Amino acid sequence: MAFDITSLVFDARGLIPAIAQSRDGEVLMLAWMNAESIAETLATGQVTYWSRSRSAFWRKGETSGHVQKLVELRIDCDRDCLLLVVDQTGPACHTNRRSCFYTAVREGEEIVLCEPIA
């Protein structure tokens, strides 16, 4: 079946959450996309999100160089969430950590799992 972006389920803002996962399985981040950013990502092979704060394309890594090359786009059963398998250049997180999910809750305490890449 041909993929049709309009078959996805967007929220009231026209957005859909997108999980970025590295090829080796690490969950890197969650951000949001709209129909145009999905089309842009598929057309260019470089992940482009939608910035909710700027209401503009967020070409991941455009200023930092920490780009995400799309390996595969996947859709969930309800068609209201995307999984982007990516090749991540450098850290995905703006704190310079590989993943944004670097804080764990263990026995009621927050534990930082990794330090920024030097």
Place this chain on the structure above:
Amino acid sequence: MAFDITSLVFDARGLIPAIAQSRDGEVLMLAWMNAESIAETLATGQVTYWSRSRSAFWRKGETSGHVQKLVELRIDCDRDCLLLVVDQTGPACHTNRRSCFYTAVREGEEIVLCEPIA
């Protein structure tokens, strides 16, 4: 630092997206939690989401038996998304597939990556 649920960033509905990932790295699903379902999950060790359609606790696997045992809860850098590392019993998806992300887009076509567990 002690973990304080009120330090998380919930949306206007009081919800936060939660990604469930198996211990071996597979992204299983994305669902939503509110403060009460996070507290319930931490207290019981069994993942409980918030059902947006029913406006009630969604104790994952309560009817299907396909429960998720919490291995670790992680928080992202913006504190507006959770990653739940889980031990998944049976399939996570209501279609009886291990993961909800079983559809890939390849060269403009939708490809089903796996079949339901028999």
